[in-house]
Amino acid sequence: MSFVTRGFRGRRRDEGPEGRVPPGQYVTADFPVLSAGPTPRIPFDDWELTVRDRDGIEVAWTWDEFQELPTERVTVDIHCVTKWSKLDTTWEGVSLDVLLADFDTESGYALVRSYGDYTTNLPLADLTGGKAWVAYAYDDEPLAPEHGGPARLLVPHLYFWKSAKWVKEVVLVDRDTPGFWERYGYHNYGDPWREQRYAGD
């Protein structure tokens, strides 16, 4: 049920181009920062990204090795569950298809863990097929720590809490395990176009 709030008109200039802004979102030119704790500082020398599967097979990249991987430059719209959307954001990163190339991707799910111990869960199908990256540059600059630098997950088709900042490892698992916000009542999948903000939406 919805009803009119007396006197509310709305400014509407934040609606954005048709078909680009999911329901309940507004467009912002800023890049708000939202994190549950202090921003971890990870020196490049200590940084490592690991992918591990259910059989215990593990591949790890140091920062230098990661830089050697083929990169892509993508321009995408991003949508935060706190209602802001930002259009045409440009990132550089490594496709998850590259990182998962040597893995058996029959596991149904991924649990992504960050430096600072943030976690989020996604179906593996949402990480493959050119839909997800580990991004290390935003707007042609190295990714700032408060935005997830040295590197963050980028899964633009889901609400942005799924795009884990300070990504450290991707674990392929058979059983879906809720991550940090998912355990606190946020939606397990988080499709902005279906407005899946909270559990039960």
Added chain:
Amino acid sequence: MARTALRGRLSWLVAEVVELIDETPRVRSVVFDVPGWTGHLPGQHVDIRLTAEDGYQAQRSYSIAAPEDGDRVVITVERVDEGEVSPFLVEDLMVGDRIELRGPIGGYFVWEPGSGQPVQLLAGGSGIAPLMAMIRAAAASPGPESIRLLSSARTEDDLIYRKELDSLAERDSRLDITYTLTRGHGPGWKGQVGRVDRVMLERFAWPPEVEPSCYVCGPTGFVETVASILVDLGHPPDRVRTERFGPSGGHP
């Protein structure tokens, strides 16, 4: 807190404005009566939804500024000049108006009396709202927790809840308050001056040795700075919980 996660779907509820409190020239608290409200923890927030006559809708999130009290939900809104929703809430909303609201949302940036641990609250501007819910909950409980609040505002006129905080601190020795002003002060000002920095935290905040739970809420720059200093001072990162406002005034 598993409590939020265990709840079912968060339905939109009708919320009627029952009281409006002008806190500062730019900030107003709105008290809603929300039949069907299931309660919340200090620190949680709500989503509100406004609908225009032609069906256009806008949603925003606001922290709840008071602890659970039946069907009563209080939010504190700072007017963001270029904003779409906050100017309406601060200037146009009247007692008797109705909006839609759902919640409670968030289960990490929460505090409840009972742990016994000291609590350090750090507020930048209107970031004090969820922390005020914690302070009001503590004041109403017999718990032993000692709370220190460091509240930063631009000017004296911008200090939100000041009268209530001062009177709480006067009669409750468990509450210790430090104010700091970042954009000038009158001749009689007895608080601190300038942005929160390491020296100020060393002087007025709980030291890491007493193992306080720290809650930092405010604009991004404030939270980034303060949370980093707390970690540098030796507070474990998992005891520093943060809530940041985007520069657009988006919240949390």
